[in-house]
Amino acid sequence: MIVSVMYQVGPGHKFDLDYYMKTHVPLVGRLWGSSGLKGAQVLQGAGSPSGDPAMFHIIALLDFESLDAFKSAAAAHGKEVLGDIPNFTDVQPTIQFNDRLA
Numbered sequence: 001m002i003v004s005v006m007y008q009v010g011p012g013h014k015f016d017l018d019y020y021m022k023t024h025v026p027l028v029g030r031l032w033g034s035s036g037l038k039g040a041q042v043l044q045g046a047g048s049p050s051g052d053p054a055m056f057h058i059i060a061l062l063d064f065e066s067l068d069a070f071k072s073a074a075a076a077h078g079k080e081v082l083g084d085i086p087n088f089t090d091v092q093p094t095i096q097f098n099d100r101l102a
Contacts, residue, residue: 002064002099003061004060005095006060007094008094010091013089021042023088024084027081028040028081035069035072036068036069036070036072037073038063039063040061045058
């Protein structure tokens with residue numbers, strides 16, 4: 001199960017990439033690593049085919065053993081992970097569950 005966590009670009013929004021990469025990402029790994037998080041990719045929006053700016057600052061792809069593993073991790077440490085978000089952004093992330101097809 002891949003969980004996408006996407007932070008949309010918008011006028012006036014702040015996003016502290018340094019804090020996100022040095023503090024938040026390690027926090028997620030430390031708290032959720034023992035609860036079924038197998039790995040993560042962090043993608044930074046670079047643009048679109050039309051030349052417009054990217055729609056998202058960051059897309060994080062969290063690889064969990066299963067949806068139940070994610071739910072367990074979120075129940076155990078979701079407050080800490082979600083509570084850290086205001087430290088690097090004022091954007092409410094969009095979260096999506098994805099099944100791997102290939």
